[in-house]
Amino acid sequence: MWENRCKVAISGVGFSKVTRSAEIPLAAHALTAVKEAVADAGLQLSDIDGLATYPELPATGHAEVDGISIVSVNCMMTMLKLPDLSWHIQVGTTNIGGAVQQAVNALLAGVCKYAVVWRAMHNPRGTYQNLPGAYAQGAAQFTAPYGFGGPGQGMAVAYTRWLERHNQSREKMATLAVTQRRHTQHNPHAYFYGTPLTREDYLNSRMVAYPFCLFDCDIPVQGAVAIVLTTADRARDLQPRPAYLAGYGQRLHFEVAGRIGSLSNYMEGGSSSAKLTWERSGFSPKDVNVAQIYDGFSASVIYGLESYGFCKEGTALDFIQDGRIELDGELPLNTFGGSLGTGRIHGLWHIIEGALQASGRAGSRQVKDANVSFVGASAPIVTGTTFIFVGDPY
Amino acid sequence: MSEWSKVTRPIPAPNEWTKPFWDAAKRGVLELQRCQSCGHFQHPPYATCVKCIATDLKFEAVRHDGVGGAGTIYAYTIMYHTGDKRFASAVPYASIIVELDDAPGALLAGNLLEAPYTEAKVGRRVEVVFEKLNDDITLPQFRLARATPAE
Numbered sequence: 074m075w076e077n078r079c080k081v082a083i084s085g086v087g088f089s090k091v092t093r094s095a096e097i098p099l100a101a102h103a104l105t106a107v108k109e110a111v112a113d114a115g116l117q118l119s120d121i122d123g124l125a126t127y128p129e130l131p132a133t134g135h136a137e138v139d140g141i142s143i144v145s146v147n148c149m150m151t152m153l154k155l156p157d158l159s160w161h162i163q164v165g166t167t168n169i170g171g172a173v174q175q176a177v178n179a180l181l182a183g184v185c186k187y188a189v190v191w192r193a194m195h196n197p198r199g200t201y202q203n204l205p206g207a208y209a210q211g212a213a214q215f216t217a218p219y220g221f222g223g224p225g226q227g228m229a230v231a232y233t234r235w236l237e238r239h240n241q242s243r244e245k246m247a248t249l250a251v252t253q254r255r256h257t258q259h260n261p262h263a264y265f266y267g268t269p270l271t272r273e274d275y276l277n278s279r280m281v282a283y284p285f286c287l288f289d290c291d292i293p294v295q296g297a298v299a300i301v302l303t304t305a306d307r308a309r310d311l312q313p314r315p316a317y318l319a320g321y322g323q324r325l326h327f328e329v330a331g332r333i334g335s336l337s338n339y340m341e342g343g344s345s346s347a348k349l350t351w352e353r354s355g356f357s358p359k360d361v362n363v364a365q366i367y368d369g370f371s372a373s374v375i376y377g378l379e380s381y382g383f384c385k386e387g388t389a390l391d392f393i394q395d396g397r398i399e400l401d402g403e404l405p406l407n408t409f410g411g412s413l414g415t416g417r418i419h420g421l422w423h424i425i426e427g428a429l430q431a432s433g434r435a436g437s438r439q440v441k442d443a444n445v446s447f448v449g450a451s452a453p454i455v456t457g458t459t460f461i462f463v464g465d466p467y
Numbered sequence: 468m469s470e471w472s473k474v475t476r477p478i479p480a481p482n483e484w485t486k487p488f489w490d491a492a493k494r495g496v497l498e499l500q501r502c503q504s505c506g507h508f509q510h511p512p513y514a515t516c517v518k519c520i521a522t523d524l525k526f527e528a529v530r531h532d533g534v535g536g537a538g539t540i541y542a543y544t545i546m547y548h549t550g551d552k553r554f555a556s557a558v559p560y561a562s563i564i565v566e567l568d569d570a571p572g573a574l575l576a577g578n579l580l581e582a583p584y585t586e587a588k589v590g591r592r593v594e595v596v597f598e599k600l601n602d603d604i605t606l607p608q609f610r611l612a613r614a615t616p617a618e
Contacts (some may be wrong), residue, residue, distance in 0.1 A: 200550035205477045214479035215511050216576045219553045219562050220546055229544035230564050237589035257561055282561075283545035329513045332574050334564035351478035 074354035075320050079466035080266060081177045082308035082315035083412035083428035085114025085301035088262040091416050095295045098154065098457030100140040103193040105448040107149070108141055114301040115312040116187060116269035121301070123179055123188030124149055124161040125172040127419075130195055132293070134203030144193040144297070159186040169421045170458025174321050176302050178240055184387065186303060192421035201293050225290060225370060228452070229282040230334040232372040236284060239387035243284040247275040247286035248393050249362050249406075250288045250413060253368070256400065257410030259438035264294050266414035275336060289371040294416030298425055305466065316446070316462040322349030323456030336376075343449070345382025350447075351382070355463040358382045361461075362416050362443040363430045364404055365423035367410040367451045377449040405440045420450030424460060431462035469560035475553045478604055484512040487526035492605045495597050497536045498526040498575055499570055506517040508570035517572075529569045534596025537612060541574055559561035560589035564611055577609040586611060 087109025089102035097377045097403035109119055118425045128143040160179045166170040169192045176188040202223025208269040211215035221227065236243060241438055254270035257263045270288065278287040325345035328338045358381065366377035375389040383404065384392040398406035409415065409426040427448035435443075448460040472563060481489045484500075488510075491498035500512045504521035508529060514520055529536065549555040557581040561579040566572070580589045592612035599605045 089574055103612035202550060204551045206555070207478060209477040210480045210481040211482070213477075214481070216487060218476040218479055218600075219558070219576045219578050219608075220474075220476075220560060221562050221576060222549070222551060226544050226546065226562060230562070234542035234589050235546060280545070280547040282548060283559075285544075329509075329517060332511060332573055333576065347546060 074355040078354060079317040080305050080465065081180050081302055082305050082317045083300050083424075083462065084303050084308045084311045084313055084315055085110040085112070085116065086425045086429065087111070087113055087299045089297040091262065091264045091294050091296035091418070093264070094198075095292055097296070098145050099143050099193050099295065100152060102295060102297040103144040103149065103191050103299070104152055106193070106297040107153070107189055107191050110189060110299040110301045112317075114187075114303075114312065116301065117149055117157050118153060119150050120187050121155055122157045122159045123176060123185030124158065124402045125190045126192065127164050127167070127169040127172045128193070131198075131224070132195070132197050132328050134200045135197040135206070142195040142197060144191065149191070159196070160188070167458055168451040169419050170188045170424065170460070171323060172300070173238070173300070173424055173450075174323065174458065177318060177321065179193070179300060180304050186307060188237060188302045189299055190255050190302065190421065191297055192419050193298035194294065194418050195323050196293040196417075198449075199316050209455070211270070223331065225285060226282045227333040228372055231336050231339060233373070234334060234336055235375060235387075236252045239397060241390050243385070245390040245394065246278060246289065248274045248452045249371055249398070250275045251391075252398050252409045253407050253413050254273050256408050256438060257414030259409045259436065260409045260414065263410045263414045264292060265410065265414050285370060288413070291369050291412035291417040294418065296416060296418055298418055298421050300421065300425060300428070313434060314432040314464065315463065317466045318395075318434040319461040319463045320350045320353030320446075321461075322346040322353070339376035340380045341388065341453070342457040343376055343383070346459045347381035348451070350459040350461055356445055356461055360445050361407060361447045362405065362445050363440040364379045364447040364449075365408070365411070365427045366406065366449040367419060367420050367423055368413050369419070369452060371413065373452040374406070376452070381447070381449055400438060400440055408440060409434065420458070423448050423450050425460050427460060431464045433464060469557040471557050471560075472582065476516040476600060476606070478600055479606075481516045484544070485598070488512065489604060491526065491528070492597060493603070495605070497567075497595055497607055498528050500524045501527040507526045508573050510570070510573035511577055513541070513580050528569055530554050533582065536567060536607065538593055538595055540564070540587060540589055541566040542589060543579070547585050550608055559584050563587055563593070563609060565593055575607065577607060579610070580608050581610040
């Protein structure tokens with residue numbers, strides 16, 4: 074087990090309004106989320122001395138403009154003018170989960186006391202994923218000429234392979250979409266709060282990139298979420314019950330860019346990350362009381378459930394049936410609604426929900442007696458960070 | 468059947484690693500990067516052999532029954548979304564990933580041509596055809612296999 078388990082905790086969470094289009098600059102959303110997270114922890118902005126994010130705009134073919142379409146560390150630093158700032162970082166390979174892990178490392182190293190991590194996501198005007206212009210450069214030269222555009226299609230090809238190799242049907246995914254949308258009705262911050270979804274809605278919805286229909290894809294939105302992390306001894310002095318970090322992991326596998334359709338990329342990415350988290354925390358999948366698994370596209374949940382070890386390869390669509398992922402089920406899943414419910418804010422919201430469930434702060438969607446709270450914060454292929462939070466340190 | 472004649476495809480821009488692939492395709496030959504140390508074919512091209520980390524890589528023709536491009540559909544998607552208007556006339560169309568018989572592990576993207584998109588299934592036999600885009604670039608593409616595979 075990891076000697077640093079339960080030595081860092083999440084003590085505050087914050088949310089901006091989530092809107093479909095960009096009515097105000099993204100920096101304002103990020104600022105709202107950060108201020109809320111700091112207030113939730115019972116701290117002042119001036120207490121914050123560490124900053125971390127992953128600022129990438131995943132939409133292709135759109136400019137990254139700091140403060141408008143991304144919110145970098147420099148942007149946040151400029152806005153907050155923190156008097157005691159002592160550490161900051163912006164990560165590349167590991168998505169937002171990596172920014173959280175770096176903040177954990179900085180707190181353990183003693184180079185900051187209260188770190189803020191935010192994820193701000195922009196929804197650009199026009200088509201979200203654009204194919205290249207007249208010429209396809211780099212890895213895209215082997216895919217874009219055939220009409221392969223964004224990550225949706227890249228994930229869709231692996232999903233057909235999974236479905237047909239395991240003799241499964243995409244209709245079973247309706248259970249995930251409908252259950253998560255029901256969870257969403259307990260999350261007032263979510264984009265689809267107040268909008269129910271039925272099995273018929275799912276089965277009759279328009280196809281986007283087979284096997285993905287509209288409700289297999291998270292909706293692009295404008296919004297931001299943020300957390301405050303601190304050391305366990307400091308967290309105990311704050312008002313919210315701490316969510317202690319029991320262990321974390323990151324993907325240790327990567328295949329050549331442009332080699333799309335490969336299932337091993339997902340499965341080995343996920344299993345390599347989860348193995349670290351299980352070993353460091355001392356827990357195994359059967360110990361988990363509640364799980365958040367990244368669902369930017371629904372199939373990510375399949376790869377997550379299987380590669381993290383919750384069920385055998387080829388069985389995830391059966392695993393999610395029969396009430397197992399309901400709030401009172403055997404493995405309550407994406408209890409905040411997931412990205413399919415909140416809108417496309419990437420994995421920091423999964424981490425937030427993992428922390429809220431572990432600390433008993435999830436309100437009407439709280440899973441009874443939840444202690445061991447698992448998070449797969451991004452698709453196993455790209456970034457694959459995993460976490461376990463607990464309410465009871467050990 | 469998808470209407471491809473009105474589609475304007477993004478044109479591949481070859482670089483130092485990929486130029487031999489496109490030069491060969493222009494001649495109607497499928498050449499992939501091959502490790503000169505362990506013999507592994509790989510695609511897309513990369514700086515090192517993905518099997519043994521050797522850096523001595525050369526493009527060589529992948530041959531099967533003298534055709535050079537028999538394989539199976541490894542994975543596929545049917546595209547319905549018309550976000551890119553250049554492909555709108557072909558929707559719905561099959562974008563497929565093919566694993567060649569003689570280059571296991573190398574995955575080539577393509578479209579399923581000369582067949583309804585509903586014919587795309589994992590494991591279906593396909594063979595390469597070449598689609599000329601302009602004087603410089605010819606795209607390897609795929610259609611359902613006509614010859615039965617050699618045992």
